[in-house]
Amino acid sequence: MARTFYVTTPIYYVNDVPHIGHAYTTVAADALARWRRLCGDEVCFATGCDAHGLKIQRAAAERGLDPATWASQTAQAFRDAWELLGITHTDFIITTEARHHRAVQQFLTAVHDNGYIELGTYRGLYCVACEAYYTPDELVEGTCPIHRRAVEEVEEENYFFQLSRFQDRLLAHYDAHPDAVAPAARRNEVLGFLRSGLQDFSISRTSITWGIPIPWDPAHVTYVWFDALINYCTVAGYGRDPEAFAKWWPADVHLIGKDILRFHAVYWPAMLMAAGEAPPRQVFAHGFLLVGGEKMSKTRLNQIAPADLVADFGVDGYRWHFLADQRFGPDGDFSYEAMIARYNTDLANGLGNLAARVLNMAVSYLDGQAPEHREDGPLRDVAGQSVAAVAAGYDRLEFSEACFAIQELVRAANAYIEDRAPWARHREGDTAAVAGILGDCLEALRIVALLATPVMPGACAQLWARLGLPGTPEGARLPGAAAWGAGPAAAGALRKGPSLFPRFEAGDRR
């Protein structure tokens, strides 16, 4: 039976429009989901939108809409963005859905029945943009440390989740599962926070109506974060399909940005323990994508929409850039100039050039027929190393390392062509040597198409077809198919075609 793999992105607030920061997490999750499918896993890949909370209620009211209508309208922009970027999620959840209401209420009931919820009074400083409370010493010049906006004094009767009772259990959990929070810097941050002691937190509001009613006291609605985190269970079948839930839960990895680490690595596992469910296997928090050294935000007007870059670099160029350019853990700066440089180096001059040279020569020197015999040339070992390094990169969610390993094979193949000069062998009439060299390069290209398909599905499918191979690279199964010489018999002749990645000149916006 196939292994199962369950990967999630955060559910994005519906009041924003998708920008390259949201797409960063989503594209990474997609590459991972595609990789695991290539390895034969059955994958559940969930994304969606977070529709509750004061922020959304107010945004809808400003537009004279009811919040549910506003939420479904704006969620469409995320669906469209993910379609544009070739995202292969298997579920898109909006927290307004009935299945989610049921799941949240069942979850709350379980936590309540298990004795982890009590009534209390809350007085605090609330940032509506974060949907979170701050203590006075967390404020920066009296404002929210993230949004630099005024916080509001709020006092109300709330239900509290007794997070403080989970300190030891969480520490023991992270002790037993060293990879449950990654990368290591984020794990240390979580451990530090846990050791400093945990406060109970309020999980209901009476001051707003937009949300999921607390099942035993419907005058209260559920705090947006408590509701939102449960989406990961809803998708897996919680509250409606116990068999599906047993199959998919616990999630293998929640991919998130570092801004929401505490919610995912402290609150969420404690909530699950309180409900009698297993914590996720891993929470991986990546850094921020900065623009001009700053976090993107509506107020700074520095948000970039994925569509703007896709227009210039294509979907594959877009996906390659964000996965290859920076390590996935730390913060990274985005610049258009760096994107042009990487596109030209890696794709136009690298893979694109290799594919064009090899196919052009094979069509003219070998009549478009792939040589049957594969020599055990020097590319064989490089290919083996690349396959292993790509797999290791995906295992550690080091997408840039996986991309680098693919580039190594491309570089080696380009260098091999320079070194062996098949054009000279052709002039000499040495057909066997030409077939040997080009046969090696075609095999390297086949393996590159396989390894790169999770990142660049469109270009790799085209390359696969030009190599005369049957089906698509996505139909192959690793690790077997990535072995040297393990390709299927060609279904057709080798074909030349337009450049896979036309070179991009500065100022040359397509």
Ligand code: MSP
């Ligand atoms: N709705 C909550 C998440 C609930 S999950 C149960 C939320 N939404 S959000 O719309 O603000 O999106 C947060 C996520 O978007 C971040 O954690 C991160 O994954 C992604 N990013 C948003 N801006 C980003 C950057 N500038 N850079 C990288 N990722 C960013 O918080």
